[in-house]
Every structure is written in structure tokens, then in C-alpha cells.
Amino acid sequence: MQPAAPTHKKALTSERWKQRPAGSNWGDFGMDDQAGRMNLLTAEKLLQGIAEVKAGRAFCLSLPLDFPGGNVLNEKRHPPVLRPTLRNGRPNMNYRLFGEHIERTDVLCDDLAILHLQYSTQWDALAHVGQMFDADGDGIPEPVFYNGYRAHIDIIGPESAEDAGAPRGPYPSSTSAARALGIENMAERCVQGRAVMIDLHAHLGNERIMVGYDTLMRVMESDGVEVTPGDMVCLHTGFAQVLLGMGKRPHADVMTGCCAVLDGRDDRLLQWISDSGLAALIADNYAVEAQPAREADGCCAALPLHEHCLFKLGVHLGELWHLTPLANYLREHGRSRFLLTAPPLRLPGAVGSPATPVATV
Structure with a gap:
């Protein structure tokens, strides 16, 4: 059977708190629980x-x-921004690789994102x-x-x-x-x-x-x-x-x-x-x-x-x-x-x- 959340009502205390909010489950999954x-x-x-x-x-x-x-829903949050990384001082998008003594065929793209999470x-x-x-x-x-x-x-x-x-x-x-x-x-x-x-x-x-x-x-x-x-x-x-x-x-x-x-x-x-x-x-x-x-x-x-x-x-x-x-x-x-x-x-x-x-x- 699937276990339910613990329901015991005994007094619980931890190093961080002496009392917990009414209706909370603080400590029920362990005093250091973060999940x-x-x-x-x-x-x-x-x-x-x-x-x-x-x-x-x-x-x-x-x-x-x-x-x-x-940002109508939340004025503090904005759409993501995509930008290419830099390679040799140039935008690293459709970047053609060149070798010093050999012709390269690689064309590279690499980017970064600024995200409001x-x-x-x-x-x-x-x-x-x-x-x-x-x-x-x-x-x-x-x-x-x-x-x-x-x-x-x-x-x-x-x-x-x-x-x-x-x-x-x-x-x-x-x-x-x-x-x-x-x-x-x-x-x-x-x-x-x-x-x-x-x-x-x-x-x-x-x-x-x-x-x-x-x-x-x-x-x-x-x-x-x-x-x-x-x-x-x-x-x-x-x-x-x-x-x-x-x-x-x-x-x-x-x-x-x-x-x-x-x-x-x-x-x-x-x-x-x-x-x-x-x-x-x-x-x-x-x-x-x-x-x-x-x-x-x-x-x-x-x-x-x-x-x-x-x-x-x-x-x-x-x-x-x-x-x-x-x-x-x-x-x-x-x-x-x-x-x-x-x-x-x-x-x-x-x-x-x-x-x-x-x-x-």
C-alpha cells in the first residue's frame, strides 16, 4: 500500500524551529527534509x-x-533572450572553422540564454x-x-x-x-x-x-x-x-x-x-x-x-x-x-x- 504522510501529533522540535505552523507537516519527513x-x-x-x-x-x-x-502576467519577468557565444571575437553562429595548414569543413553554432526561470x-x-x-x-x-x-x-x-x-x-x-x-x-x-x-x-x-x-x-x-x-x-x-x-x-x-x-x-x-x-x-x-x-x-x-x-x-x-x-x-x-x-x-x-x-x- 502507498504510505500516506505521517499523521502523528507529538511535539516536534528542531535546531531551526521550536514550533511549527498549524496544519503543517514540518518534521514529519525528517527534521532536515527538503523534498x-x-x-x-x-x-x-x-x-x-x-x-x-x-x-x-x-x-x-x-x-x-x-x-x-x-510581461503582462508579471512585470518582473521577461521573455528569454538567446545570444550566440563569442569565438575569436566574433558571434559563434554559422561560424566557419579554419585550420592553420588544413581546410576545415565545420560550421558551428553555439549560444547562451538569459532566462527568467x-x-x-x-x-x-x-x-x-x-x-x-x-x-x-x-x-x-x-x-x-x-x-x-x-x-x-x-x-x-x-x-x-x-x-x-x-x-x-x-x-x-x-x-x-x-x-x-x-x-x-x-x-x-x-x-x-x-x-x-x-x-x-x-x-x-x-x-x-x-x-x-x-x-x-x-x-x-x-x-x-x-x-x-x-x-x-x-x-x-x-x-x-x-x-x-x-x-x-x-x-x-x-x-x-x-x-x-x-x-x-x-x-x-x-x-x-x-x-x-x-x-x-x-x-x-x-x-x-x-x-x-x-x-x-x-x-x-x-x-x-x-x-x-x-x-x-x-x-x-x-x-x-x-x-x-x-x-x-x-x-x-x-x-x-x-x-x-x-x-x-x-x-x-x-x-x-x-x-x-x-x-x-
Whole structure:
């Protein structure tokens, strides 16, 4: 049987924290754990995913990495830049090799990329979002991340704006890094196993709807979808398909007014994420949850589902995946499960990563 996340309630403490957030699983996978619910993506889950391969057909679940185009979705993120490397002071593209005493036939191309790692189809690392939380139990909140890893100690960055943003000049050295919870921890798990499609678009169309627990359960029940511990859950909203139709010229009013989004303020929905044991939560939209979230009284997280998943549970989030062709195929064939292979870049210290996920059915 597939093991669920540990549920013991005994008092846990570590060198990094004296108390953990309510509803979190800090320490349940080990006091130094950096994988979170990826721990549930076991050999058994991989075999279950392989067993879902019936037709031997593969689907690319990545948008072209120069989509959405522009920076309407996030003003801080920009499309990738491709440039040739230099060879002998010349651009190394269609470069003809010449030998000193012999004629060469080689023509070479070599390039580099400047990437905003969370611009297009992406994974969020557990270092992507932390919270102000009193982990020391002294009444004073401090900036911490999943399993109590600390800002400025485990996740570091520059103090000056001159050391942030797009690089200026030739190849500056790195000025920030997640010494813990970086995306490489996810990459080392290979991210391959059984995934489950929840087709919100088939029931809700392109209308902007906040999806809470009741709506999600109604859709799942209607389609006979079941999520078990260790499954990776994909939410098809149709957002990425709308984005593709705009040809890298996204309109802000359309993007903020179309397709279903999860209601991160719905406590019952968050509890279902906890109880289901899902290993990762993936959507074809921006942020997975409604952004901005519904208004709430008092101080709270601006991105409550990110807080719940990344900070409390160690559940990685996938955003802006291209799910429509796969969702249509699964619906036509009366299926909801498939084998998913979706490792991020093994880029040490990164807090997010592009992905080129592959679904096999």
C-alpha cells in the first residue's frame, strides 16, 4: 500500500524551529527534509504511473518558453533572450572553422540564454515563498520557509538593487542562492509517477470562476476522478490555450478575467490538499490560485494557497503548463490518469525552474 504522510501529533522540535505552523507537516519527513511531499513519489507510484500507459502516446505539456510574451502576467519577468557565444571575437553562429595548414569543413553554432526561470511553464521550488512566522516561540515572527529554513541564512540574496535584475556587463557572479530548498532537490527526485487530470474547463468553460472545495468535489465526482496519496494533480482550466491563441500579445483584461482559478481562501479546499496526500499541484494558469486572493480580515498571506502548499506542506506548484491537448485526449477516452515525467532543471540554488513535462498515456 502507498504510505500516506505521517499523521502523528507529538511535539516536534528542531535546531531551526521550536514550533511549527498549524496544519503543517514540518518534521514529519525528517527534521532536515527538503523534498516535502515529493517523498510520497515512491517506486510504487512510478509503477502505478507506468501501468497507466496504454497507447504509447506522449504529450508535451510545456508552452514554448517565450510564451506568454511581454510581461503582462508579471512585470518582473521577461521573455528569454538567446545570444550566440563569442569565438575569436566574433558571434559563434554559422561560424566557419579554419585550420592553420588544413581546410576545415565545420560550421558551428553555439549560444547562451538569459532566462527568467518562472516566466513560462515552470515549477516553484519550496524556497519560492516563505512567511513571517514565530518559529522560535519567542513571540517575534521571523522570515522562514518550509521546515523552518531561514531567510538570510539558508536562502540568501543581495542587499543592493545593482546586484539584482537582468545582468549588466559580462557574466556577473551569482548574488543569491537557496542553500536549502533549491529546485535541485526536486530534480534529484526525477519527478516521475502517476498523475491525475481534473478537467475544470470541461465543466466551467472559459468563465472566470473561483473554485472552492464544493465545486472541485462536484467536478471530480462527475468525472469519476480519484486522487490518492503520492499522485500529482493537474488542473485543466483552459488558460494556457487562451494564452497560445494570443500569439505572444497577451491582453491584461482578458488574462485577468478568464478561466477557473482555485480559491486559496477556502479552508475546506486547503484541508483537502492536506488530506489527499497529493505530491504536487499543477495548473495551466498563472499562480494556480486566484491572484489577488479574496479579501480577508486581519493580517494574512497574499497568496494563501502558496502559503499552504509551499510553506506548510512542502507541495511543489506547477504553473502555466499546456494541458488542453492531453485533457481532451483523456476525456475522449474516458480516462483521468497518466504517467507524468516532469523534472525541473538541476540548477543548484534556484527558487524556480522552467520545465518541459511529458505525459505518456
